[in-house]
Amino acid sequence: LVSNISSGINAEWPLRPGITAAKSMGNGYPIAMVISTPEVSKAFADSGLHFNTFGGNALGSAAGLATLEALQEENLMENCDVVGTRFLNGLDTLRSKHDVIGDCRGKGLFISLELVESKRTHAPLPAYHLSALHERIKDHGIIIGRGGAYANCLRIQPPMCVTVADADFAVSVLDKVLHEYTNGEIDVESYNPNK
Secondary structure, three states: OOOOOOOOOOOOOOOOOOOEEEEHOOOOOOOEEEEOOHHHHHHHHOOOOOOOOOOOOOHHHHHHHHHHHHHHHHHHHHHHHHHHHHHHHHHHHHHHOOOOOOEEHHHOOOOEEEEEOOOOOEEEHHHHHHHHHHHHHHHHOOOOOOHHHHHEEEEEOOOOOHHOOOOOOOHHHHHHHHHHHHOOOOHHHHHHOOO
């Protein structure tokens, strides 16, 4: 069973028998679903272990339908591909310019930028350094997440309506902030929890 909490549903996933979906289904409205095989669904229904307080809620169903209609009418899936490709190409260009970018990867608008001490060592950038960078990026009006096994990745997951101009702006902000970091213009020590 796989959850879509961050990434939505991807038709390319070769997963069986089940996928759950929640936040993305109603564009923030509380609604959820499970996609499963008939056999798994029957076994679950026959178990008697399931109840749902809001099952079949008309408002939730309307929110889900409106979300699906907006995805189709506004070509948001195609937009994810176009803007995501632009984002990844821009980040790949930054990777060639900045020694602290270890990797950039993603699909559509589900993107990660790995920050390292240097490409030579590939050691994760210390968490407090990332905190300083994260705050500086926020100062420029860009809100992105953090994650990764060593908490050294920037998680870029903008809304599906983001534009190419938005992606270009975000890449330019990241470039500026990474230049400031490399040139010692960001006070990372003020974020050091051991001071």
